[in-house]
Amino acid sequence: xxxxxxxxxxxxxxxxxxxxxxxxxxxxxxxxxxxxxxxxxxxxxxxxxxxxxxxxxxxxxxxxxxxxxxxxxxxxxxxxxxxxxxxxxxxxxxxxxxxxxxxxxxxxxxxxxxxxxxxxxxxxxxxxxxxxxxxxxxxxxxxxxxxxxxxxxxxxxxxxxxxxxxxxxxxxxxxxxxxxxxxxxxxxxxxxxxxxxxxxxxxxxxxxxxxxxxxxxxxxxxxxxxxxxxxxxxxxxxxxxxxxxxxxxxxxxxxxxxxxxxxxxxxxxxxxxxxxxxxxxxxxxxxxxxxxxxxxxxxxxxxxxxxxxxxxxxxxxxxxxxxxxxxxxxxxxxxxxxxxxxxxxxxxxxxxxxxxxxxxxxxxxxxxxxxxxxxxxxxxxxxxxxxxxxxxxxxxxxxxxxxxxxxxxxxxxxxxxxxxxxxxxxxxxxxxxxxxxxxxxxxxxxxxxxxxxxxxxxxxxxxxxxxxxxxxxxxxxxxxxxxxxxxxxxxxxxxxxxxxxxxxxxxxxxxxxxxxxxxxxxxxxxxxxx
Amino acid sequence: xxxxxxxxxxxxxxxxxxxxxxxxxxxxxxxxxxxxxxxxxxxxxxxxxxxxxxxxxxxxxxxxxxxxxxxxxxxxxxxxxxxxxxxxxxxxxxxxxxxxxxxxxxxxxxxxxxxxxxxxxxxxxxxxxxxxxxxxxxxxxxxxxxxxxxxxxxxxxxxxxxxxxxxxxxxxxxxxxxxxxxxxxxxxxxxxxxxxxxxxxxxxxxxxxxxxxxxxxxxxxxxxxxxxxxxxxxxxxxxxxxxxxxxxxxxxxxxxxxxxxxxxxxxxxxxxxxxxxxxxxxxxxxxxxxxxxxxxxxxxxxxxxxxxxxxxxxxxxxxxxxxxxxxxxxxxxxxxxxxxxxxxxxxxxxxxxxxxxxxxxxxxxxxxxxxxxxxxxxxxxxxx
Numbered sequence: 001x002x003x004x005x006x007x008x009x010x011x012x013x014x015x016x017x018x019x020x021x022x023x024x025x026x027x028x029x030x031x032x033x034x035x036x037x038x039x040x041x042x043x044x045x046x047x048x049x050x051x052x053x054x055x056x057x058x059x060x061x062x063x064x065x066x067x068x069x070x071x072x073x074x075x076x077x078x079x080x081x082x083x084x085x086x087x088x089x090x091x092x093x094x095x096x097x098x099x100x101x102x103x104x105x106x107x108x109x110x111x112x113x114x115x116x117x118x119x120x121x122x123x124x125x126x127x128x129x130x131x132x133x134x135x136x137x138x139x140x141x142x143x144x145x146x147x148x149x150x151x152x153x154x155x156x157x158x159x160x161x162x163x164x165x166x167x168x169x170x171x172x173x174x175x176x177x178x179x180x181x182x183x184x185x186x187x188x189x190x191x192x193x194x195x196x197x198x199x200x201x202x203x204x205x206x207x208x209x210x211x212x213x214x215x216x217x218x219x220x221x222x223x224x225x226x227x228x229x230x231x232x233x234x235x236x237x238x239x240x241x242x243x244x245x246x247x248x249x250x251x252x253x254x255x256x257x258x259x260x261x262x263x264x265x266x267x268x269x270x271x272x273x274x275x276x277x278x279x280x281x282x283x284x285x286x287x288x289x290x291x292x293x294x295x296x297x298x299x300x301x302x303x304x305x306x307x308x309x310x311x312x313x314x315x316x317x318x319x320x321x322x323x324x325x326x327x328x329x330x331x332x333x334x335x336x337x338x339x340x341x342x343x344x345x346x347x348x349x350x351x352x353x354x355x356x357x358x359x360x361x362x363x364x365x366x367x368x369x370x371x372x373x374x375x376x377x378x379x380x381x382x383x384x385x386x387x388x389x390x391x392x393x394x395x396x397x398x399x400x401x402x403x404x405x406x407x408x409x410x411x412x413x414x415x416x417x418x419x420x421x422x423x424x425x426x427x428x429x430x431x432x433x434x435x436x437x438x439x440x441x442x443x444x445x446x447x448x449x450x451x452x453x454x455x456x457x458x459x460x461x462x463x464x465x466x467x468x469x470x471x472x473x474x475x476x477x478x479x480x481x482x483x484x485x486x487x488x489x490x491x492x493x494x495x496x497x498x499x500x501x502x503x504x505x506x507x508x509x510x511x512x513x514x515x516x517x518x519x520x521x522x523x524x525x526x527x528x529x530x
Numbered sequence: 531x532x533x534x535x536x537x538x539x540x541x542x543x544x545x546x547x548x549x550x551x552x553x554x555x556x557x558x559x560x561x562x563x564x565x566x567x568x569x570x571x572x573x574x575x576x577x578x579x580x581x582x583x584x585x586x587x588x589x590x591x592x593x594x595x596x597x598x599x600x601x602x603x604x605x606x607x608x609x610x611x612x613x614x615x616x617x618x619x620x621x622x623x624x625x626x627x628x629x630x631x632x633x634x635x636x637x638x639x640x641x642x643x644x645x646x647x648x649x650x651x652x653x654x655x656x657x658x659x660x661x662x663x664x665x666x667x668x669x670x671x672x673x674x675x676x677x678x679x680x681x682x683x684x685x686x687x688x689x690x691x692x693x694x695x696x697x698x699x700x701x702x703x704x705x706x707x708x709x710x711x712x713x714x715x716x717x718x719x720x721x722x723x724x725x726x727x728x729x730x731x732x733x734x735x736x737x738x739x740x741x742x743x744x745x746x747x748x749x750x751x752x753x754x755x756x757x758x759x760x761x762x763x764x765x766x767x768x769x770x771x772x773x774x775x776x777x778x779x780x781x782x783x784x785x786x787x788x789x790x791x792x793x794x795x796x797x798x799x800x801x802x803x804x805x806x807x808x809x810x811x812x813x814x815x816x817x818x819x820x821x822x823x824x825x826x827x828x829x830x831x832x833x834x835x836x837x838x839x840x841x842x843x844x845x846x847x848x849x850x851x852x853x854x855x856x857x858x859x860x861x862x863x864x865x866x867x868x869x870x871x872x873x874x875x876x877x878x879x880x881x882x883x884x885x886x887x888x889x890x891x892x893x894x895x896x897x898x899x900x901x902x903x904x905x906x907x908x909x910x911x912x913x914x
Contacts, residue, residue: 061640062640062641062644064640065636065637065639065640065641066636066637068593068596068636069632069633069634069635069636069637070633071600072596072599072600072629072632072633073629073633075600075603075604076603076618076625076629078607078614078618079603079607079614079615079617079618079619080618080619080622080625080626081619083615083616083618083619083690084615084689084690086607086611086614086615086618087611087612087615087688087690090607090608090611090612090614090615090867091611091867091868091871092871093607094604094605094606094607094608094609094611094614094867094871095608095871095874095875095878097603097604097607097608098601098604098605098607098608098609098875098878099604099875099878099882100604101597101600101601101603101604101605102601102878102879102882102883102886103878103882105597105600105601106594106597106601106882106886106890107889109593109594109596109597110591110593110594110597110886110889110890110893111594111889111893112593112594113589113590113591113592113593113594113893113897114590114893114896114897116589116590117589117590117897118590118896118897121896121897122896126896133889161775161868163775163777164688164775164776164777164868165687165688165777166611166688168867168868168870168871169868169870169871169874170870172870172871172874333686469619469622469690470619470689470690470691470692471619471622471692475622475623478623479622479623479626482626482630483630486630486633490633490637493637493641494637497641497644497645500644500645501644
């Protein structure tokens with residue numbers, strides 16, 4: 001990658017997002033696991049479950065603040081580094097971000113204070129409500145962020161407005177019910193549940209290995225393995241749904257993940273492993289499994305999945321069509337906007353307007369896309385192919401780990417059902433050493449989704465290179481160094497505090513049970529206003 | 531969809547201009563006392579226990595309060611995309627400083643109490659002070675620069691170009707606005723501590739808070755005089771169609787000395803905003819001197835409402851003037867989202883803001899009462 005403003009801005013966004021996503025999955029998953037534990041406490045009245053809630057709550061809190069801290073940057077970074085993007089799609093993309101704040105983050109952040117400070121101020125049901133509000137908030141948060149992200153992958157319900165020079169929403173329901181967003185939401189949230197389940201399982205396994213807090217550890221493992229097994233299965237099923245949808249809406253991403261250079265006769269085979277070579281446009285040493293890809297991608301035996309070369313040819317046609325849209329747009333603007341549009345221009349823009357973004361791909365080579373040569377058009381068409389090898393491997397690591405998590409959770413679910421959790425030390429060690437794996441899987445997943453979208457920031461609508469702010473290279477280098485240094489220091493502190501809290505183990509919980517429902521305010525005021 | 535035409539575009543833009551103010555006020559009034567408390571931390575809290583008392587007054591609520599800032603960011607993105615794009619890229623390094631400082635806050639609150647060592651804790655105290663002071667100062671400086679005009683240009687594709695530098699933001703008037711912001715939120719934080727603590731912490735914060743309230747009055751007055759004499763206002767000179775599409779380049783704007791006082795001259799009732807800014811701060815000063823927490827908090831709240839509203843009242847309908855190319859200035863009539871987006875976001879906001887207010891009030895009610903020293907020394911009661 002060259003050291004230009006586009007790559008630096010991409011690097012900064014990728015780094016800050018990847019850091020943010022170290023904390024988010026654990027927050028989402030652990031909030032639900034804690035809420036389940038507290039529900040058991042309220043239903044059974046057994047204090048060990050309150051102790052578990054409080055203990056995992058401490059770890060949750062240490063992680064939660066890092067998610068909040070790194071999330072702040074995400075909310076403002078679009079405007080800071082991607083100002084043309086913000087102008088171009090803010091009309092659509094801004095709405096889910098704002099709704100995320102209104103509907104989800106407010107709920108989560110307001111009640112998280114009560115989760116920690118409310119134990120002696122709330123009734124059992126009151127506190128349980130606060131805990132579920134946190135869990136609900138963090139999950140809703142993922143929903144709205146993925147509606148925003150889903151629109152970047154599959155921009156529905158919107159149209160380009162020549163007067164305002166931006167995309168504007170035409171059908172908000174389509175943006176909300178975007179099938180890509182829905183599949184992504186369930187896939188991502190399930191992955192977050194798996195992350196938290198592996199974390200709880202691994203930490204509990206360590207306690208069993210050390211012979212400490214066995215009661216707490218075994219119960220925690222039961223919750224983690226049953227919750228985790230359901231989630232791990234759902235990750236794969238919904239991952240498959242994502243794959244199916246990609247075959248419809250993001251054909252290039254799918255072809256790149258599979259390193260499918262040429263269109264195969266249906267049903268296509270799945271490349272288990274190989275060495276994709278972008279220059280030679282072939283995959284060396286490939287091991288194929290017949291028919292699988294065609295089945296996953298099209299759910300049929302006769303539909304073809306287009307390969308990269310076919311998609312490049314179609315991109316070339318779309319670029320030529322985009323040039324016509326660009327041409328019409330220039331004439332519309334020269335004539336004084338849509339108020340004074342001629343019927344010919346309107347017809348030309350309506351026919352080709354959807355491909356306007358493809359003309360912008362040429363901006364790398366010429367200022368005016370209408371003057372592009374055939375060679376430049378072909379080059380721009382080949383630019384629509386993302387780098388295949390990193391996607392190919394990242395995807396296979398993610399899927400491999402996903403299958404491993406199903407096995408891991410199934411084994412511990414079985415052991416827990418047979419009450420044999422502490423029988424096999426080597427299995428406990430496997431659980432312990434599995435703790436980092438879900439983070440690798442989720443970061444790979446993020447990478448496949450976003451890197452696979454290149455060269456587009458909004459698929460087919462706006463190239464990443466056009467979206468960037470007018471900033472100096474040194475300025476962005478400075479902030480990259482600043483963010484990475486700060487995040488790394490905080491990450492080290494966070495991990496140290498987590499380890500410290502884990503080593504210390506749960507606090508003995510001798511506080512009396514709170515009443516089931518809330519006493520009247522006047523009574524509570526008497527006790528707090530001493 | 532036809533439904534959104536129930537409210538015309540012009541009205542929606544006015545409502546969203548008002549909501550922009552409501553969100554910024556929500557942030558300044560709630561997270562404002564968190565920032566103020568953090569700035570007072572080294573001066574009011576001399577011992578670890580005193581500092582923990584202060585931190586525990588805001589411990590359960592700062593997270594929810596900070597969401598007002600995140601929501602303001604998201605809502606500006608959704609309702610005023612050009613404002614979001616121009617301001618955050620134009621104030622890039624200033625925003626970086628704000629984010630850097632704000633990142634220190636969540637971790638500072640949470641991690642400070644996790645290790646019982648004086649070095650660890652004083653390190654986080656410094657981080658928390660920075661997390662209070664830098665954002666407060668920078669937001670004030672940013673408001674000052676907005677009134678001075680930001681050096682940006684728009685090309686025909688509405689691409690944004692900036693001529694300014696980071697050091698260029700630090701002009702005398704902008705720095706003065708930064709100091710108004712610091713004094714104002716120190717006053718607010720002190721009023722909060724007056725309400726939520728007792729003993730030494732409350733006594734010290736009353737004294738410092740009364741001084742901050744008087745400083746707010748003095749600095750705000752000087753800023754007003756400077757605005758009158760040295761800062762040029764921006765005035766739209768071409769006819770505007772308030773219901774037309776959003777493209778800032780279809781108007782002409784002139785730069786007028788004292789132009790930011792046009793609205794006050796033409797609509798005398800708008801002077802209520804700066805008057806409230808002064809009167810609220812005076813009330814806060816008196817109430818703090820008399821050690822009346824609730825009254826002081828009401829006073830500082832009114833003062834913040836007055837001061838922030840006075841900026842909006844002075845600039846309307848301009849939102850972000852451009853000093854490099856005045857006609858590119860963003861105004862209420864040409865920098866909003868589409869009619870449909872504004873309508874949908876209004877519906878969502880109208881549903882959720884009342885719900886948020888209800889549950890936030892419930893949380894504050896549950897947490898009602900002062901934090902005492904034995905609350906924080908009794909390990910089972912508090913987290914921080």
